[in-house]
Amino acid sequence: MEYQEAKEKFISTWGSLGTLWGINKAMAQIQALLFISTKPLSMEEVMEELKISRGNTSMNLRQLMDWGIVTKEIVRGERKEFFTTEKDVQELARIVAKERSRREIKPVIKVLEEVSSIKDDGTEKTKELIKQTKALKDLTDDLDTLMNKLVNQKQNWLTKSVFKLMK
Amino acid sequence: MEYQEAKEKFISTWGSLGTLWGINKAMAQIQALLFISTKPLSMEEVMEELKISRGNTSMNLRQLMDWGIVTKEIVRGERKEFFTTEKDVQELARIVAKERSRREIKPVIKVLEEVSSIKDDGTEKTKELIKQTKALKDLTDDLDTLMNKLVNQKQNWLTKSVFKLMK
DNA sequence: ATAAACTTTCAATAATTATTGAAAGTTTAG
DNA sequence: CTAAACTTTCAATAATTATTGAAAGTTTAT
Numbered sequence: 245m246e247y248q249e250a251k252e253k254f255i256s257t258w259g260s261l262g263t264l265w266g267i268n269k270a271m272a273q274i275q276a277l278l279f280i281s282t283k284p285l286s287m288e289e290v291m292e293e294l295k296i297s298r299g300n301t302s303m304n305l306r307q308l309m310d311w312g313i314v315t316k317e318i319v320r321g322e323r324k325e326f327f328t329t330e331k332d333v334q335e336l337a338r339i340v341a342k343e344r345s346r347r348e349i350k351p352v353i354k355v356l357e358e359v360s361s362i363k364d365d366g367t368e369k370t371k372e373l374i375k376q377t378k379a380l381k382d383l384t385d386d387l388d389t390l391m392n393k394l395v396n397q398k399q400n401w402l403t404k405s406v407f408k409l410m411k
Numbered sequence: 412m413e414y415q416e417a418k419e420k421f422i423s424t425w426g427s428l429g430t431l432w433g434i435n436k437a438m439a440q441i442q443a444l445l446f447i448s449t450k451p452l453s454m455e456e457v458m459e460e461l462k463i464s465r466g467n468t469s470m471n472l473r474q475l476m477d478w479g480i481v482t483k484e485i486v487r488g489e490r491k492e493f494f495t496t497e498k499d500v501q502e503l504a505r506i507v508a509k510e511r512s513r514r515e516i517k518p519v520i521k522v523l524e525e526v527s528s529i530k531d532d533g534t535e536k537t538k539e540l541i542k543q544t545k546a547l548k549d550l551t552d553d554l555d556t557l558m559n560k561l562v563n564q565k566q567n568w569l570t571k572s573v574f575k576l577m578k
Numbered sequence: 579a580t581a582a583a584c585t586t587t588c589a590a591t592a593a594t595t596a597t598t599g600a601a602a603g604t605t606t607a608g
Numbered sequence: 609c610t611a612a613a614c615t616t617t618c619a620a621t622a623a624t625t626a627t628t629g630a631a632a633g634t635t636t637a638t
Contacts, residue, residue, distance in 0.1 A: 250529045254544055257522045263430065264515055268626070271442050279547075280540045286583075297628045302586060323583060323636070331543070333550045348431055355424045362417045370414050373447045376498070377421055380446075390561075393527045435596070454615075464598045488636055490613060496606070 251280065255294070265340050266348065267311070270296060271304045275313060275329050284326035285319040312339050341395040349388045356381035418447065422461070430535065432507050434478070437463060438471045442480060442496050451484040451493035479506050508562040516555045523548035 245253075255276045262272030262307045273294055278285060285293075291301045305327060308314035314337065317326040360377040364370055412418075420441045429439030440461055445452060452460075458468045472505040474493060475481035480503065484493040497503045531537055 245529045247529065247532065247534070247540065250526045250544075251540060253522060254526045254540070257519060261515070261519055264433070264511075264519075265572050266431070270626075277456045280536075280543050282535050282539045298585080299587075300627050301628065303627090306586085325585080328422065333543075333546045337550060337554075345430075348428070352424060352428055352431075355420060358412065359417045359424075362412045362414065363548075365414065367414070371445075372449045373414065373418060373421070376447050376500075377417075379500045383504060387504075394557075426607050437596075465615080466599065466617075470597090473616085492615080 254280065266344050267307070268304070270294070270300055271307055274301070274304050275308055278314060278327060278329035279331070281328075284319065284328045286322075286324050286326050290323070290327070311343050338395045341391050344389055345392060349384060349391075353381060353384050353388065356384065421447065433511050434474070435471075437461070437467055438474055441468070441471050442475055445481060445494060445496035446498070448495075451486065451495045453489075453491050453493050455491070457494070464552075478510050505562045508558050511557060512555055514549060520548060520551050520555065523551065 255273050257274035258276035258279075259269045262269050265272075267275075274290055277290060277293055287298065287301050288303070290296075291298055294301075296317065305314060308329070309316070314327050314329045317328050319326050330339065356377050360374055360381055362370070362374065364374060422440050425443035425446075425528035429436050432439075434442075441457055444457060444460055454465065454468050454472065454541045457463075457472070461468075472481060475496070476483070481494050481496045484495050485542065486493050497506065523544050527541055527548055529537070531541060559572055
């Protein structure tokens with residue numbers, strides 16, 4: 245496999261995987277492109293490489309910046325803006341985990357708390373609703389805590405954690 | 412909040428959360444409905460409760476069965492089929508984690524392996540592609556391993572794991 | 579201040595994904 | 609075997625989500 249083919253394969257795979265880590269295709273592809281680039285890229289270059297419109301590029305770069313995954317670079321002597329992504333995969337994973345916890349998991353925990361604390365009217369169906377949503381809330385809470393714990397240990401947290409759990 | 416409102420809130424929240432665990436809205440809603448039901452439900456009942464068509468119900472129940480989350484129940488004296496979902500949240504999480512690993516993570520690892528093992532032609536960009544996809548592959552591998560380890564410990568695995576990592 | 583270089587916004591449109599419903603298929607009872 | 613009861617399939621359609629491109633906005637150089 246040649247460089248160009250490998251590059252395209254990587255970008256498209258990573259793009260379609262976007263859903264797995266909760267972002268859309270274009271966003272994931274832009275991030276992938278920056279991730280294997282040896283230098284910061286301009287909007288023009290991103291558009292060109294991925295064959296997407298200026299508007300799309302602009303919006304998705306903004307979202308990536310909102311997530312904290314991509315940052316603007318100033319290149320001296322250049323008028324236009326350049327972009328880079330976090331290059332350390334561990335740091336990347338840490339950012340993604342934190343953001344997903346904040347954006348998706350925390351709000352769900354809140355709803356589960358509300359639902360599971362309705363008044364027990366003594367009926368079987370109410371008891372079941374309370375019991376099951378409570379269990380789900382506890383599980384979600386635990387998963388969220390675990391994720392945040394994992395992710396807050398700097399340096400090789402994953403490897404360390406895997407090792408710990410193997411014992 | 413009354414039972415009916417709480418129920419609807421739970422089903423719709425869980426439905427919109429579907430993406431987080433990788434399934435679609437209707438699938439997630441059906442699962443949610445079964446999850447808080449005190450008895451197996453027929454297709455008719457599911458359609459009725461969620462206001463969705465027969466075809467949609469049939470297809471999504473099938474998918475849930477493919478995932479191993481929902482099972483058919485035979486109720487004596489009844490011609491039609493009834494459905495139940497796994498009621499234990501830990502077991503549920505275990506099934507979901509395993510399926511996502513198999514369906515989504517493993518295939519990505521395979522692509523990352525292919526891409527990261529292209530011939531190093533000595534250019535900077537090829538080196539960068541190899542280095543970064545390799546790092547991503549290792550991370551994904553670690554996450555997958557961790558997830559499977561977590562999930563294969565029966566009984567309170569999550570609580571135990573959280574505890575372990577707190578030390 | 580003006581104009582060029584560049585970025586953002588957003589209504590229109592395209593692409594994708596989910597849903598319907600009716601026809602075809604299957605199973606069971608008699 | 610036949611008919612009723614039930615389920616599945618799938619082409620058509622609806623709903624949702626992503627993308628475009630051009631106008632409006634911003635910044636910088638002179």
